[in-house]
Amino acid sequence: MPTHLPTRMTTGIAAPWWTSLLALGLAGMGTAAQAQSNADEDAALGLEIATPVAEAKEKPRAWSLTSEVGAIAIQERNGWANEAATRATVALRGNYQPTEATNVRYAARLDAFDTHVNAFAADHDRSASLLELYATHAIHRDLSVQAGRINVREGNAYSFNPTDYYRANSVKLFVNPSPLVTRESRQGTFGLRGLWLQPQGALSVLYSPKLGNPGPSNAWGLDSALTNPSHSLLVTWSRTLSEKTNVKLLGLKASDQQWQLGLSGSTLVGDALTLHAEASHGRAVGAASAPSGRVANQWALGGTLTTGQWSWTLEQAYNGQAITDAAFTQWVVSQPQAAYAYLSGAERLQSQNARRNWFFYVSRPDFIWSRVELRGFVRLNPNDHGRMTWLELRRKFDRFDLGYQFTATQGRATSMYGITPAKRLHQVVLTHHL
Amino acid sequence: MKTPPLPPTSAQAISRRLLLALFALATSGLGMAPGPALSQETAQTLLARSDAVRNPAFSYSTRVVLSEYKAGREQDTMVLRSYARPAQRKGEYQTLVSFLRPSRDLGKHMLKNGNDLWFYDPAGNASIRLSPQQRLLGQAANADVVSTSLSADYVATIDSSEEITDGERQRRTATKLSLRASTPSAGYPRVEVWVDGSSAAPIRARFFSDSGALLKTIFYRKFRTELGASRPTEYVIIDGVDPKSVTLMQFDEFRAVDVPAQWMQKDHMPLLKTE
Numbered sequence: 001m002p003t004h005l006p007t008r009m010t011t012g013i014a015a016p017w018w019t020s021l022l023a024l025g026l027a028g029m030g031t032a033a034q035a036q037s038n039a040d041e042d043a044a045l046g047l048e049i050a051t052p053v054a055e056a057k058e059k060p061r062a063w064s065l066t067s068e069v070g071a072i073a074i075q076e077r078n079g080w081a082n083e084a085a086t087r088a089t090v091a092l093r094g095n096y097q098p099t100e101a102t103n104v105r106y107a108a109r110l111d112a113f114d115t116h117v118n119a120f121a122a123d124h125d126r127s128a129s130l131l132e133l134y135a136t137h138a139i140h141r142d143l144s145v146q147a148g149r150i151n152v153r154e155g156n157a158y159s160f161n162p163t164d165y166y167r168a169n170s171v172k173l174f175v176n177p178s179p180l181v182t183r184e185s186r187q188g189t190f191g192l193r194g195l196w197l198q199p200q201g202a203l204s205v206l207y208s209p210k211l212g213n214p215g216p217s218n219a220w221g222l223d224s225a226l227t228n229p230s231h232s233l234l235v236t237w238s239r240t241l242s243e244k245t246n247v248k249l250l251g252l253k254a255s256d257q258q259w260q261l262g263l264s265g266s267t268l269v270g271d272a273l274t275l276h277a278e279a280s281h282g283r284a285v286g287a288a289s290a291p292s293g294r295v296a297n298q299w300a301l302g303g304t305l306t307t308g309q310w311s312w313t314l315e316q317a318y319n320g321q322a323i324t325d326a327a328f329t330q331w332v333v334s335q336p337q338a339a340y341a342y343l344s345g346a347e348r349l350q351s352q353n354a355r356r357n358w359f360f361y362v363s364r365p366d367f368i369w370s371r372v373e374l375r376g377f378v379r380l381n382p383n384d385h386g387r388m389t390w391l392e393l394r395r396k397f398d399r400f401d402l403g404y405q406f407t408a409t410q411g412r413a414t415s416m417y418g419i420t421p422a423k424r425l426h427q428v429v430l431t432h433h434l
Numbered sequence: 435m436k437t438p439p440l441p442p443t444s445a446q447a448i449s450r451r452l453l454l455a456l457f458a459l460a461t462s463g464l465g466m467a468p469g470p471a472l473s474q475e476t477a478q479t480l481l482a483r484s485d486a487v488r489n490p491a492f493s494y495s496t497r498v499v500l501s502e503y504k505a506g507r508e509q510d511t512m513v514l515r516s517y518a519r520p521a522q523r524k525g526e527y528q529t530l531v532s533f534l535r536p537s538r539d540l541g542k543h544m545l546k547n548g549n550d551l552w553f554y555d556p557a558g559n560a561s562i563r564l565s566p567q568q569r570l571l572g573q574a575a576n577a578d579v580v581s582t583s584l585s586a587d588y589v590a591t592i593d594s595s596e597e598i599t600d601g602e603r604q605r606r607t608a609t610k611l612s613l614r615a616s617t618p619s620a621g622y623p624r625v626e627v628w629v630d631g632s633s634a635a636p637i638r639a640r641f642f643s644d645s646g647a648l649l650k651t652i653f654y655r656k657f658r659t660e661l662g663a664s665r666p667t668e669y670v671i672i673d674g675v676d677p678k679s680v681t682l683m684q685f686d687e688f689r690a691v692d693v694p695a696q697w698m699q700k701d702h703m704p705l706l707k708t709e
Binding site: 037038040041042043044045046047048049060061062063064066093094095097103107136141142144151152153156180183184195197198199200201202204238240243244246266268270271272273274276304306307311370371396398399401433434 | 510513547561567599655700707
């Protein structure tokens with residue numbers, strides 16, 4: 001006992017002289033940290049929402065007007081001359097509610113280039129597009145009917161949507177190689193649609209009449225013969241299977257083709273990953289390459305993972321209506337104009353030009369700086385390793401966006417991306433939101 | 435008082451995890467010197483009472499003005515209209531948010547039904563499934579926090595009675611509840627909530643990560659009588675990692691509305707009218 005006491009005292013006093021200093025230091029740091037924390041909280045509690053309040057009290061508008069100007073520089077390959085152009089777009093979108101049960105939705109845009117650009121599949125240098133104009137009338141809270149030009153967009157894949165049956169020939173003028181941007185300028189189909197909402201899903205039936213024989217696009221017309229090339233009926237049924245999973249079944253019957261059946265769905269895995277898939281089965285008609293009447297499946301499968309502020313999407317897509325890489329190579333050698341026409345046609349159809357593609361997409365808000373958004377993708381043909389890269393940096397101000405877009409294509413001289421005239425494309429855009 | 439949820443970025447972004455989830459607790463009884471009746475009240479009941487202070491038990495809509503600050507400087511502001519509807523699971527809500535401002539986001543909607551989260555962008559006519567972690571429209575992600583029920587996802591224990599600074603920067607005594615996640619849908623593994631001892635009104639909440647790191651602090655303030663009860667009409671959300679990053683969420687134009695179940699699904703989002 002006697003020995004223990006002194007030992008413990010010695011240990012307690014002598015050994016850790018430095019630990020006392022450390023403890024004091026940590027205590028001091030802790031106090032300082034707490035003081036800083038209190039100061040931060042006090043500063044936060046002193047904040048008051050200022051400017052927006054008065055503005056926010058104003059009745060919000062039911063329409064928006066977006067204007068955009070762009071300057072483009074293109075470095076070409078294969079003997080094509082480099083190009084430079086400027087472009088402008090004005091887009092109006094909104095809705096109008098004449099009665100409690102009726103709502104009219106509209107969207108239109110004007111596009112103009114100062115000169116023809118070979119890099120884009122463009123039939124015009126200037127065009128006006130009526131994207132949608134339709135009325136929705138609620139018969140009761142579960143049942144609505146719609147009539148007019150309706151933008152019927154289906155599918156949940158980012159790059160290629162096999163179940164998006166009304167996408168063909170719906171864009172008059174391409175202003176950007178990104179499928180994400182192209183979707184914003186597609187015109188709807190004229191038709192009549194009934195929509196029955198259910199607690200866990202919906203049933204819709206769309207009838208779209210034939211409005212002419214497809215011909216060249218009219219820069220200032222409705223292009224109704226292009227968006228309505230045949231009589232067609234689209235039936236969709238969607239269902240939420242659980243809190244994390246939903247599916248959609250689609251059936252399309254057009255007067256000039258047999259039924260096409262589609263399936264799409266998505267699910268949540270954990271709290272950071274979503275998976276999506278869509279597929280279509282039917283016989284090819286008017287496809288870019290597949291013999292008419294042959295069964296040609298199409299599908300896309302992918303997922304989006306979120307880590308911090310980054311979102312990463314990876315997809316693989318298959319297009320049974322596309323030409324094989326070997327056949328395309330033969331075209332390039334023997335009839336290059338046919339190869340160019342095929343690529344241009346695939347773009348107009350908003351179809352995947354290769355049989356199989358990988359698509360990798362990334363996005364992040366507040367990239368390095370606040371209010372700077374980064375997004376971009378790489379589309380890769382796994383057979384010939386040709387690829388397209390697209391990148392956009394966009395700084396958002398209160399009413400303006402300033403963006404820089406970069407596009408590059410790489411591949412062998414006989415590959416789809418290798419013969420694309422535009423090797424690199426730079427575009428600076430200034431967008432105003434009213 | 436609930437604020438509905440918001441969406442992602444297709445074309446632009448606003449801020450952070452959409453679903454973080456939740457908040458508030460409320461309490462009543464703990465606080466200082468609880469009386470006999472209050473002392474018998476369980477922590478879980480206090481939490482449920484606090485939830486009820488933030489969120490009415492019926493469907494309603496409210497407008498949300500959401501401002502983001504960095505080091506005291508306003509960075510971004512948006513205005514939303516949110517519709518909340520009690521879900522089948524007691525204490526939870528389905529929320530549908532419509533973006534009113536800025537004009538670049540006009541017509542976009544976000545739907546949250548538990549972990550079923552969707553974003554609709556009229557420009558692309560597309561409804562996209564989001565994961566709870568996915569950030570699309572920035573700070574709007576915080577909005578759904580408002581309508582989340584803590585009592586449905588957490589088990590509460592009464593911790594202590596403390597004197598704290600409230601959202602009005604006044605010192606007051608509050609009851610502290612410690613919460614542990616009890617369901618997979620809980621946004622955070624651990625939460626601390628301070629509530630008023632008599633009214634169960636939420637005063638402050640802190641949300642922690644698995645590692646114990648503070649992720650965010652929320653102060654509830656500017657209590658007003660709305661939809662039949664005194665409710666906080668402003669949240670001050672302080673980032674735990676960067677305390678100089680602050681989001682203010684202000685609520686007004688509360689209305690009891692009939693929100694049909696059919697609205698709370700992705701197929702309805704394209705039909706939702708812009709104001």
